[in-house]
Amino acid sequence: MFLGILGLLMIVIIVWSLIQSKTNPVPIFVIVPIIMAVIAGFGPSDIFTFIQAGVSKTWSTAVLFIFSIVYFSLMSDVGLFDPLVNYLAKKAGNNIMLVTIATALIAVVGHLDGALASTLLITIPAMLPIYKKLHIRPVTLVCIIGAAMSIMNLVPWGGPVARTGVVLNADVNALWQALIPLQGVGLVILIIFAAYMGMVEKRRGAGLNPTGEAALLDSSLVPTDGNVTSEDLEAMKRPKLLWFNGLLTLVVIGLLCFTKIPLYGAFMFGLAIALIVNFPGAKAQSKAIKMHADTALTMPMILLASGVFLGVLSGTKMMDNMASMLITLVPDFLGGHLQTIFGILGVPIGMLLGTDSYFFGLVPLAISVGEKFGVNPQDMAMAMLISKNYGVLVTPHAATTFLACGLAGIEIKDMLKFCAPRLFIMSLISLACGAMLGLFHI
Structure with missing residues (x-):
């Protein structure tokens, strides 16, 4: 639970800092995760390993951008x-x-x-x-x-x-x-x-x-x-x-x-x-x-710095704990409608977790909990898949988000403010259509 709270706090601080645009994204993506990792009790050698693993996921996109x-x-x-x-x-x-x-x-x-x-x-x-x-x-x-x-x-x-x-x-x-x-x-x-x-x-x-x-x-x-x-x-x-x-x-x-x-x-x-x-x-x-x-050169630096954030989020297990924490917050009386709830929240949760953590971390947990309330695993997966897709370009720590910003010459704060609400509405429309087409039961 402690790691989950730290991870959520880290994401909130980073997203808020990006939107406020008080400083360049590079120090935000580097300093905040390192501080959180230290608070979580990890030493320099562990943090270096996390950074190395995270940057290895973003360097190819940074080179691509250049x-x-x-x-x-x-x-x-x-x-x-x-x-x-x-x-x-x-x-x-x-x-x-x-x-x-x-x-x-x-x-x-x-x-x-x-x-x-x-x-x-x-x-x-x-x-x-x-x-x-x-x-x-x-x-x-x-x-x-x-x-x-x-x-x-x-x-x-x-x-x-x-x-x-x-x-x-x-x-x-x-x-x-x-x-x-x-x-x-x-x-x-x-x-x-x-x-x-x-x-x-x-x-x-x-x-x-x-x-x-x-x-x-x-x-x-x-x-x-x-x-x-x-x-x-x-x-x-x-x-x-x-x-x-x-x-x-x-x-x-x-x-x-x-x-x-x-x-x-x-x-x-x-x-x-x-x-x-x-x-x-x-x-x-x-x-x-x-x-x-x-x-x-500016955008690749941001991409490489975001690798520090991704590495810490994954290596410290903050991501796994966040997913578990989100599941426990669901009241029992809503258990039979979990697929609809997670479908509605697909974009905002997906923006927090990222693609791999969403599908390999949260979805299996949601399916597991949903089964206890009689929710069909396919219903849960379909609802979460349909809505999450609309968050692919507005995930603040995804390399493609920065690639889009760099190519279009816009700041990430402007992209998030403009695109996220509109794509969220599109996800709800798509989710409603999916339910009407019988892809999952409400």
């Missing part, structure tokens, strides 16, 4: 996205809903491989310049992608369904077949949600000729160093290499989707080729990289 952000920023610098941006901006005009719906559809297609990172890496760089040009908030882009990934993540090769199959000792394909009707309904709800978000942005004045609050948005397309001038950016354009850069990007995306090469390996390859062809000479290549050094 190379992917520089690659896509470079492609934007050389003008790869300009024709698409200009075309869509011209066609959309003030019909912002077309852009937001297109975002949802691109994210759906991008998530067919079930990988969160590759969906973000495909969708955000392609759509962000359009959002900036039409004065649509980038946080809206991230929110729509989060909703699209949530419903598409129910495929059998997606992590949540696979984990649920392991917990239930069930065939993942059988689970997916039961979920297909929900996915169909969910895609319709997604399009409606994307259209609604477009209406909201239009009311704010978004469009080619913005009015109201939307006019205050920065219209720059790529985050760069403050010393970079518009003349520098114009000199980076490579219109004669448009087709080469487009083909290279398709190759990189193909490597992401259809091979088992590490994601960061695909971007290492793409960036190396892009630098050689677009910027011959060491001096030109160094300048191209330095233009985005600030963005490319």
Whole structure:
């Protein structure tokens, strides 16, 4: 119980500090967990082991971020996205809903491989310049992608369904077949949600000729160093290499989707080729990289620091104790409806625990307790699976959350404030649909 309380307190402090934005996330993710581990009675050698284990889980995403952000920023610098941006901006005009719906559809297609990172890496760089040009908030882009990934993540090769199959000792394909009707309904709800978000942005004045609050948005397309001038950016354009850069990007995306090469390996390859062809000479290549050094290094530092938090949370067993503590808080008279309760709380609990701890820590415990009250294990697992999925992009200690923030150029506090409530509502709608489709009994 003591470790569970410490773990919960640590998460509350970290989330509060991130939202308050009083300091950089790096010291928050490093200092708070170490202090909590010391309070829990662990010595330096134990804490170092926890840190090593945690950082080993985040380093690959940190490396991925370094190379992917520089690659896509470079492609934007050389003008790869300009024709698409200009075309869509011209066609959309003030019909912002077309852009937001297109975002949802691109994210759906991008998530067919079930990988969160590759969906973000495909969708955000392609759509962000359009959002900036039409004065649509980038946080809206991230929110729509989060909703699209949530419903598409129910495929059998997606992590949540696979984990649920392991917990239930069930065939993942059988689970997916039961979920297909929900996915169909969910895609319709997604399009409606994307259209609604477009209406909201239009009311704010978004469009080619913005009015109201939307006019205050920065219209720059790529985050760069403050010393970079518009003349520098114009000199980076490579219109004669448009087709080469487009083909290279398709190759990189193909490597992401259809091979088992590490994601960061695909971007290492793409960036190396892009630098050689677009910027011959060491001096030109160094300048191209330095233009985005600030963005490319800041977020990986946060990702590596979050590994300290994850390592301490897991290594000290705070996570396991938190899961057990949550179960004991359920009153007896609600025992027969545990699946509904945990379904409703799927997003907030999932944000606290993270994916692995949620499915391998909390779900088995919830099933065990639910059985004592006559709750079918499949009902419990299905309810917890359906709702939790909508928290995949708003978990404060998940690497993909920081990847999304970095690619979209938004702060995590803004993402959590904007996306979490909307995705929580989407999870409740999806949960209600799942109940009506008979996926679990209320």
